[in-house]
Amino acid sequence: MPKVLISDKMDPLAAQIFRNRGIEVDEITGKTKDELIAMIGKYDGLAIRSATKVTKDVLAAATNLKVVGRAGIGVDNVDIPAASAKGVVVMNTPFGNSITTAEHAIALMFALARDLPEADKSTQAGKWEKNRFMGVEVTNKTLGLIGAGNIGSIVADRAIGLKMKVAAYDPFLTPERAVEMGVEKVTLEELLARADFITLHTPLTDSTRNILSKENLAKTKKGVRIVNCARGGLIDEAALKEALDSGHVAGAALDVFVTEPATESPLFGTPGFISTPHLGASTNEAQVNVAIQVAEQMADFLLSGGVTNALNMPSLSADEAPKLKPYMALAEHLGGLVGQLEGDAIKGVAIEVEGAAAELNQKPITGAVLAGLMRVYSDTVNMVNAPFLAKERGLDLREVRHDREGDYSTLVRVTVTTPEGAKSVAGTLFANAEPRLVEIFGVKVEADLTGEMLYIVNVDAPGFIGRLGSTLGEAGVNIGTFHLGRRSAGGEAVLLLSVDTPVDDALKAKIAQLPGVKSAKALRF
Template identity: 90%
Template structure:
């Protein structure tokens, strides 16, 4: 009988479900890291919320551990690379608390609009300051939505019910999906200039960190009110305080902070600022939902091998896994490649398979492409939920199976539709196991996709490669592999280089080289 440890406080239904499914379960909460390390070795599964930190040391001691289940969406407290290296599946429950978080954002918007916390404090102090608390209506106001995924779409629906106009900024939002949601698609600058209220519903990535920076806060309408129930780090808190102090920002409500627990913050004590202690998912319904979901997912995995909402493993049967594993590695890298090069402009995705690949289950291949593509923007996307997230954002995803013989015994092609036309990348497997890129945007090139890389488009002219090598050498950047392709002699050439360290500031020097048309740092 598999054995699971529930190490954080969780609804009792979780333990009940484990036992009903034939899984032995212990509920032992509040343990220190050393105490957890001492006991974890006897368990096959670990069910957690946000308190337990599943570190490399904990995983090293977990000799029998097969699965970690996070009751909730965030997995910041799990060392996923170490878990993957140890063969431990990491699952989450990405949709269990969406409604609850969306409702909290709406509640904070009302609190800001009518200054409810200060009015309550004043009234209970016996002051009765009616003239002091002059609020604003939300009706007919413009709500700026940064992030139009699952939670953002629920907020938009509620806001439209309040007769608000909703404009949304999201790299994945298509015009068709915007029409379906009843929102207006906008650029970030357009949203900042027009919104009376701004609410954030995007994950924290390199692209979204400090998306409301001092520069972007200065672009907002004077008196704007800002709500963040997504992730700390999306807003520059020092810049927000300055904007509140100056009166440019009329109010702000944060449920999340860059550092949590937020025992201190530059925003604390600032007029027109409201804070809550990360309560977005804190309703009885949400707690029950995520507890039930994590128990069901973990029990299915431990008892039958079923995988749902895994962050580091595709949804596969035991029979399919050995054949599909190298194809999914290839597909994920192709998706990540095209996502890094064309992500903001992608409106549609077509996944084509031919040769040996056409004889396999295409769904995991498609899931791997989408996980790679969307993984550029979100660390919580996986091969299971990526197709649903793509559909939710209105991406047109097509699967094409070719019953024909081509130049390669097996081929996977990813074609994305953009406002500037279609762009395509393709790859194959060498020796049926090694993923290899064979075409990028119409140029034949044979390359591995791994580690830190550079993609360069340049004029095919003598001396360019020498200048490139010199520039990288002066920046102490070593070239690992070098792959070259071109459309025609003297025309446009494509370079794919693997490098031993991130390029960093040297990227601008490369862009300044004579003959360079485009440079992009890639990471796999």
């Protein structure tokens, strides 16, 4: 039974979903880093919010960990490269609190437009300062949207409903999607010059850090009002204070800060500044939604291999997983075969699918090939860290999907680039479930890839099989299955046989000395 730790406060429905799915769960919150390191080794899954920091040290101690699930969008508190190298899937729930966060951005925009916090404070202090709080309408104003993804598109929809004009900057926004959203796609320079209000809805990356820098704030329209409910670090906070003090920026509302909890900030007390304590996702509905989603996603992965909203591997729905499972087994065997045979000589890999395989999600098949191929370098490799290891080794990767019909109803081919040229292996599924090798380096051969095996390239000549059998028999090695293929009579032959016990180096050397043997390698699947 898989075991999950919920280490941050989460709606009780999350734990209930795990238990209903047959997963053991512990709810232990508020632990220090050292306490988490001491306990994490016994868990298969870790469900978190923003408080738990999943660092490299925590991951190093997580000997059984397979998945980290973040109930929410931001994963700044997870070392994703370290998780990938460890083979741990990292998931988030990007849609569970989208509406809530978008609504908070709109609420802060209105608060800035009408100076609501200061007006409230003044009125409750017994003053009646109608002339002091002269606001602005949002109708017919231009909203500059930095980031037009899921949350940004909801903000745009609400703003259009308020009769605002929306100009969006997002490198990934296509012209077609902009038309569909009803926004104008613009450059960052255009947005800064034209926007009356600016809202940010982008993750924090090297390219977005301080996207509203001192230089860019200076390019904004005088009197602009800025809202950030996305991530701390998108705005240069010191530069924003200068712009507020000078009056160039009329108002700013931040729900997120570079350092959180933000118990102090140079922005605090600045006229025109509004702050909230990271409330973007803080509604009852959002907290329930993300708790349910993260529990369902993690349970699907631990029980069936389904992968949803993963940040370091391709998505694979719970419905897809059973269909793809035999293909992934075949792909991993093919990758393992070519990896063991060619090893360090491999400089690139191409993965081709045709027939029924071409109708499936190819990304998990690719991941399985790489997992098998990279296992020659690491005994802890899996579909998560295999692409990471392949990239680390500088392997070129190519995926090809064929619509053509071939000799088999479904086929997966793995071709590797080596100094000796391209070499490929291919396999199919028998009865739509049983992986079977059908070709190795241009030689037709049908073989199961399982357990301990011996791969031999020899000259096709009478008496060889007898000599090989005698050699193995004398060493006390029993043959399980025997698969033979050849290019032509009397030419080069390929032999794959499974054995009940491993072939040691001494026996392998003895086989290599048999007349006609060109090479002999022990394999393991």
